[in-house]
Amino acid sequence: MTILAALLLVAAPVAATECATPASLAEPWTSWTQSGQARAGAQAHGAPTLILGKPVVATLTPAAHVQFATPPGNGAKEGHGGLFTLSLKQAARVGIALDGPAWVDVVTGTTTVASTEHGHGPACSGVRKIVWFDLPAGRHLVQIAGSKPATVRVMAADAKANQPVG
Template sequence: MTILAALLIAATPVSIADCASPAPLAEPWTSWSQSGQARAGAQAHGAPALILGRPVVATLIPAAHIQFATPPGKGAKEGYGGLFTLSLKQPARVGIALDGPAWVDVVTGAEAVASVQHGHGPACSGIRKIVWFDLPTGRHLVQIAGSKAATVRVMAADAKANQPVG
């Protein structure tokens, strides 16, 4: 029973409220605490852009009002969500980070892109989850669904941002 309790504690993300001070973040998340503002889109046309390395606090929309390009993996009919665009000049492994629980999908063309990795952000960082996608050059749609909160901090980051070349 003790092992099970330890595993449950290890699997639970540390809330920033449980920390004495926020943890300093390494690349590509160093700008996580900056605060842009955005209102999530209800449809792909006109959805606001996410810019790599620039977090926003997004006001979300009731999920029933969103025209998702593909059905979200979870939570499509519950809570809040929204749509964002993300444009890439070159292929990249991109992480989408959120500060709260919600489902994240990336759609390229008419197809949902499979995630390649997911997990929690660093302890005491305020990043609850990061979902990684290998994305080609071009325009993508980021779908957020199933948030119980009407706002979420979201950031897209290139895994190789500011990494040494060599």
């Protein structure tokens, strides 16, 4: 029983008291704590647009009712999901950040774009995960699936946003 208790302590998330002060976020995530509201689309046509650097708290739909452009990864029919569009004037490395556990894919045309990197935000930042994609210029569809909560904070950011030139 002592071993189980020790394992639970090790696996436990960071306690709220340890996050009394939110972590500062570097570019391109400095606007993470700002947010608008959006209802994620249940189909590609009419899905709201993500704007680089502008986070939103998105209301999701039960995933079984979302018409994904391509089958999403893990847990697609479980929990909640939704769709957003993302338009780029030029090719960019784009990170999609979420504040909770969910699967995120980017679809260009009819093809799911392979992610290039996965990571977490800083402790106490509210950023649970960041998935990076190398995207060409044009219109893309961001698919979120498998979220247990019916809302998720989501933000798309260009890796080079506000970075020094040189």
